Amino acid sequence: MRIGILQAEEFDAPTQAALGPYQGLFERLLEGHGFSYRAWNVEAMELPDHMDEAEGWLVTGSTAGAYEDHAWIAPLENTIRAIHASGKPLVGICFGHQIIAQALGGRVEKHAGGWCVGRHVYQIEGRDVPLNAWHQDQVVALPSAARRLGQSPFCENAVLAYGDTGLTYQPHPEFDTEVTGYFARALKGGAVPESLLSEAEDSLHLPTEGSMVGQQIAAHFLQNRG
Numbered sequence: 001m002r003i004g005i006l007q008a009e010e011f012d013a014p015t016q017a018a019l020g021p022y023q024g025l026f027e028r029l030l031e032g033h034g035f036s037y038r039a040w041n042v043e044a045m046e047l048p049d050h051m052d053e054a055e056g057w058l059v060t061g062s063t064a065g066a067y068e069d070h071a072w073i074a075p076l077e078n079t080i081r082a083i084h085a086s087g088k089p090l091v092g093i094c095f096g097h098q099i100i101a102q103a104l105g106g107r108v109e110k111h112a113g114g115w116c117v118g119r120h121v122y123q124i125e126g127r128d129v130p131l132n133a134w135h136q137d138q139v140v141a142l143p144s145a146a147r148r149l150g151q152s153p154f155c156e157n158a159v160l161a162y163g164d165t166g167l168t169y170q171p172h173p174e175f176d177t178e179v180t181g182y183f184a185r186a187l188k189g190g191a192v193p194e195s196l197l198s199e200a201e202d203s204l205h206l207p208t209e210g211s212m213v214g215q216q217i218a219a220h221f222l223q224n225r226g
Contacts, residue, residue, distance in 0.1 A: 001033075001035050002053075002055050003030070003054060003055070003058055004040065005026060005037055005057075006059045007041055007042060007043075007060050008042050008059065008060050008061065008076070008095050009060065009061065009062040009095075019178070019182060022060060023037065025174040029210065029217070033222065042075075043064075043070075051082055051083055051086040055088065056090070056221040056224070057090045058090075058096065059080065059091070059095070060095065060096055061134075062094075065137055066095065066098040073099070076099060078103075080099065080103040080104070087165055088165065088224070089225065091166075091167050091168065091221070092166075092168035093168070093169055094135055094172055095137075096168060097168035098137055101160065102139075104143035104162065105145070107139070107141035109137065110136055111136055111155075115136045115191075115192050116155060118133065118196070118204075119180075119204075120152055122150045122152045123150060124149060124150035125149055129150070131208055131213065132172050132175040132179075133170065134180075135170060138156075138170065139157040139160070139170070140156075143162075145163065149161050150169075158170045167220050169213065173210035173211075174214070175210065176208070176210055181200075181201065184200040184204075
């Protein structure tokens, strides 16, 4: 099964040297299921010509805001609507979660409560699921097609489903201990408060369930393949 990755950002050179390309995090998250991959750099206006270029689609995270005036946002939204209409499985992570909601009629805003960084516990379909997060924006109004599967005290709309074929997460299941620790150290002195970065570092020894969510995402792709 081919997974099309709509990559809304690429890591800079130091981050790639430490972690590899961003696409690789998703390949590791979904390994073991025989998937092949093709990535489109949507920031560079690279988008698929047809939805049949992949059997399932994933929209990545980004430091951009879904509501910002970038030339590539509207074309990406058009692609998302086409994928949704095609019935092919669609997954969104962080920015991907937000831009899918926005494209389908929801609203995304910068959260007045600030940043969510590092390990947080989400209530997903009746159970506590600890996952790493890294965001300030949130989905604040759901599209009519969406139903909420998960939330946390910080993020009301943390996991959304769209019928049987759409599944999106505000947290980052692809951010394991290595990735979260790298960003907690590398981004000191930037936009995220030092106290939150320190808290993220201090919680690195605690378990998260990104791998389990990766298995769920893989199952979502396989169960809904055309």
